[in-house]
Amino acid sequence: MTMLLLAQWDVGCWGMTLNSIPLRPASLRPFRASVGASLQRHKRNWVWNQFFVLEEYTGDDPLYVGKLHSDVDKGDGKVKYVLNGEGATSIFTIDENTGDIHATKRLDREEQAYYTLRAQARDRATNLPVEPESEFVIKVQDINDNEPKFLDGPYNAQVPEMSPVGTSVVEVKATDADDPTYGNSARVVYSILEGQPYFSVEPKTGIVRTALPNMDREARDQYLLVIQAKDMVGQMGGLSGTTSVTVTLTDVNDNPPRFSRKSYQFAVPESLPVASVVAKIKALDSDIGPNAEMDYRIIEGDGLGVFRVASDKDTQEGVITLQKNLDFETKSSYTLKIEVSNRNIDPRFLSQGPFSDTAMVRLTVENVDEPPIFSTPLSKMGVSEAAKVGTIIGTVSALDPDSTNSPIRYSIDRNTDLERFFNIEATTGVISTAKPLDREANAVHNITILAIKSLDPSQVGKGVALITVLDINDNAPVFAIEYETFLCERVGPGQVIETISAVDKDEPPSGHQFFFSLTAETAGNMNFTLRDNKDNTASILTKRGGFQRREQSMYRLPVLIMDSGTPALSSTNTLSIRVCDCDPDGTPQSCGTEAFTLSAGLSTGALVAILALLVLLIVTMRRRKKEPLILDEDRDVRENIVRYDDEGGGEEDTEAFDMVALRNLNVVRDSKARRDVTPEVPTLYCSRPPPYKITPDNGIFREFIWDRLKDADVDPSAPPYDSLQTYAFEGSGSVAESLSSLDSLSTDSEQNYDYLSDWGPRFRKLADLYGHGDSSNIFSS
Structure with missing residues (x-):
């Protein structure tokens, strides 16, 4: 049982069928043997074909492809043929009775080159296969239906100008979608349609080459080529496609630079500053880019060293700049010979001639009216600070640089000499002092001198005079700092209690040398001595021990300091030495004041006299208070009247007035200081409270009374009633009790005061306290 697959052109032609049917080797031999013996067909399985x-x-009609037939099919209609696989029923159909295959759609080999299908013969009644299923291929046969295409086009290419003939420019490539294995449909040849005679293309490779020698970019720098690709090896009936190629000639340095003129002329003002641009010249070069870069240089001329020329990298101009100041009166013109040459030279074109050119440049100097010029821009002078007013310091000089030779007048720019220390003679330029000088205030004067043309005052020259004030020994030495010296009560003799040094505003050339000593009045004192250390310092030493604050809390030691100047100057500086209670390590804990020493020297009678003066002061101020403060109608100043209503609070009022100046000074050495009392003189406290109290400072007390008396004498009017506050100087717990009138039992009106109602007993107690048997002596004392 066999199925025969016949191609359309196999019918009636065994030879063609044999050549086109690739049979399996197992069935090929018997099939060929049967052909050689007779025309009988031997039974076999599938005979398949492509x-x-x-x-x-x-x-319009479906395209007949081929026929399927099985040996089982007796033509009685019991066998049907079935087709499966790619395109079955959609593209390819089969007549189930006859086995004829047709293509119902237009096929495109470029979309799909072949289709694989499966054929089977089935029993029509049972639908069971009567033959095994077998595969076969329907191949789409190519026709020349695709033209060549340049997928990378259009093209852009470059080639150097002046390239030799045959220089490769670019390779173009065309592709053809037809079957390259069948016929000539995909065999392409190239030709040039446009671009001759400058370029050519190789027919088989598509390489574009130059066809003319010496193509000049400066004459034409771009060409447009049209290249054709044709299939069928270019034969008649072949399809073709085209593309464009834009060829640009790149530059080579085949042109030298050239000046447009052989000579140039420029005018230059003589006032032009150095490094200024004088002129610009430019040579022309037909090349571009680096091939057009040029260098300029001066090769000849009388302007060498005065001018220089350099190339501007952006514009390729020759920029001429000034190197030295010009002077019309000295030289009025210059001549330069300038050469220009290519920076990058191509050796292939040196035979064409030198790649350089030259031109002459004439520079004419123009006269400009110039300001005067000082012979020395900076004049340094010196003058002693002891120089008298009018002393000549030095002379400045300026000249007119122009040919007019105008006279010059001099003056000082007072913005640089605000205090007018100096004068200048207008016609001679002589500088002299106008005021006394002080080196310690200003050691250097930097003044500007103006030189003005008499014929043209708008032309002003400037010079500088640097005047140094020379030092003389006119300042005496003084203490370097304000010393605060403390002396412990337990100090022994020969102890250094302070080391002093000095300063001097002067600056002697050889440096300072100070000499220390005690003044003649204190040289023989028994308390302290001075030792000059010969190194600009001195030591203060004790001559004895056993200092007591109760005896004297403050010592003033005058120290004489002398410098080494000529003449030598000296000054007396007082060193204050405070006696202190010190801890075992020698650290001051509590120091007395000078006022303490003063109070120790007052007698009891003097103290009582001071109290009496205080009473008289209070009475006087009370009486003055009776004067009316309201002016009469003739003296009415209306809104100018200032009314006061500030009633004092007495001893307990610590806010309305500074209580420190009026409070008693009975300050007990206590770790908790009173908030409302500030000591008049700073006091050092130690960690342990001392077992004694400090008595009132009689010196401050006395000074207070006299200040109040002075205020009352010079005050033209009494103070407002309610602003008068009285205070009593008394210590807390005073055995003399209060001396104040604030506790008076008087109930009189505000104008009636009884100040002395209880003063008699109090003065008697005070007298008894200080040892006076008769209290009547108090006022006499």
Whole structure:
């Protein structure tokens, strides 16, 4: 039982069928043997073939592809044929009775080159296969229906100008979608349609080459080529495609630079500053880019060293700049010979001639009216600070640089000499002092001198005079700092209690040398001595021990300091030495004041006299308070009247007035200081409270009374009533009790005061306290 697969052109032609049917080797031999012996067909399985169908079929009827037939089919209609696989029923159909295969659609080999299908013969009644299923291929046969295409086009290419003939420019490539294995449909050849005679293309490779020698970019720098690709090896009936190629000639340095003129002329003002641009010249070069870069240089002329020329990298101009100041009166013109040359030279074109050119440049100097010029821009002078007013310091000089030779007048720019220390003679330029000088205030004067043309005052020259004030020994030495010296009560003799040094505003050339000593009045004192250390310092030493604050809390030691100047100057500086209670390590804990020493020297009678003066002061101020403060009608100043209503609070009022100046000074050495009392003189406290109290400072007390008396004498009017506050100087717990009138029992009106109602007993107690038997002596004392 066999199935025979016949191609359309196999019918009636065994030879063609044999050549086109690739049989399996197992069945090939018996099939060929049977052909050689007789025309009988031997029974075999599938005989399969490859079908061919032309692409792009355009007929109205389905295209016949081939026929399937099985030996089982007796033609009685019991066998039907079935087709499966790619395109079955959609593209390819089979007549189930006859086995004829047709293509129902137009096929395109470029979309799909072959289709694989499966054929089977089945029993029509049972639908069971009567033959095994077998595969076969329908191949779409190519026709020349695709033209060549340049997928990378259009092209852009570059080639150097002046390239030799045959220089490769670019390779173009065309592709053809037709079958390259079947016929000539995909075999392409190239030709040039536009671009001759400058360029050519190789037919097989598509390489574009130059066809003319010495193509000059400066004459034409771009060409447009049209290249054609044709299939069928270029034969008649072949399809073709084209592309464009834009060829640009790149520059080579085949042109030298050239000046447009052989000579140039420029005018230059003589006042032009150094490094200024004088002129610009430019040579022309037909090349571009680096091939047009040029260098300029001066090769000849009388302007060498006065001018220089350099190339501007952006514009390729020759920039001429000034190197030295010009002077019309000295030289009025210059001549330069300038050469220009290419920076990058191509050796291939040196035979054409030198790649350089020259031109002459004439520079004419123009006269400009110039300001005067000082012979020395900076004049340094010196003058002693002891110089008298009018002393000549030095002379400045300026000249007119122009040919007019105008006279010069001099003056000082007072913005640089605000205090007018100096004068200058207008016609001679002589500088002299106008005021006494002080080196310690200003050691250097930097003044500007103006030189003005008499014929043209708008032309002003400037010079500088640097005047140094020379030092003389006119300042005496003084203490370097304000010393605060403490002396412990337990100090022994020969102890250094302070080391002093000095300063001097002067600056002697050889440095300072100070000499220390005690003044003649204190040289023989028994308390302290001075030792000059010969290194600009001195030591203060004790001559004895056993200092007591109760005896004297403050010592004033005059120290004489002399410098080494000529003449030598000296000054007396007082060193204050405070006696202190010190801890075992020698650290001051509590120091007395000078006022303490003063109070110790007052007698009891003097103290009582001071109290009496205080009473008289209070009475006087009370009486003055009786004067009316309201002016009469003739003296009415209306809104100018200032009314006061500030009633004092007495002893307990610590806010309305500074209580420190009026409070008693009975300060007990206590770790908790009173908030409302500030000591008049700073006091050092130790960690342990001392067992004694400090008595009132009689010196401060006395000074207070006299200040109040003075205020009352010079005050033209009494203070407002309610602003008068009285205070009593008394210590807390005073055995004399209060001396104040604030506790008076008087109930009289505000104008009636009884100040002395209880003073008699109090003065008697005070007298008894200080040892006076008769209290009547108090006022006499």
